[in-house]
Amino acid sequence: MNLTDTLLFFRAWLRNPARVGAVAPSGPALARLITADIGPHSGPVIELGPGTGVFTQALLSRGVQAHRLALIEADHGFAGQLLQRFPHARVLSMDAAHLGSAPSIFGEERAGVVVSGLPLLSMPRDKALAIVEGAFSRQLRNDGAFHQFTYGPRCPLPPDELRQLGLEAERIGSAVLNLPPASVYRFRRRRSVRVAA
Secondary structure (H helix, E strand, C coil): CCCCHHHHHHHHHHCCCHHCCCCCCHHHHHHHHHHHCCCCHHCEEECCCCCCHHHHHHHHHHHCCCHEEEECCCCCHHHHHHHHHHHEEECCCHHHHHCCCCCCCCCCCEEEEEEEEEHHHHHCHHHHHHHHHHHHHHHHHEEEEEEEEEEECCCCCCCHHHHHHCCEEEEEECCCCCCCCEEEEEEECCCCHCCCC
């Protein structure tokens, strides 16, 4: 992590703490954990709130090809920097809450995984639900997964919200070396609601 990234991140946090959710970028331990089972086999990948690109770099290191990676970033400063750093990825400067009304990012092909760096716990619940629901309804294939990290002690989607969205959650693990320590969850459609793609 370089000083430029840290300052950019801190300035974005000062502008909008609820949107950024942390005063510093995620560390390598969290990046390794949230991308652990993702690779070229995963299909296209959508990253929400990539910020300075810590998870993006981890995804590329795991073999995800840049042209199979869409970076959804609402902060224009971050989006501009991502365009420079990852010129072969699709960088979309938009609010992730609009995923449900946006066309499929990869056209006919749906994404296999969404990796979210968004602070679901610190945003209004209707917006958090719109982000997750939009990802599953318009962007992810039927067996797709949504990877979300949290600094909180529990799953960022409580049981009633998971039921409302027809999802199930699995805790992947914790990155205790991240500052602050974080846990990663994987959301999938409940088996009873999955249909043939």
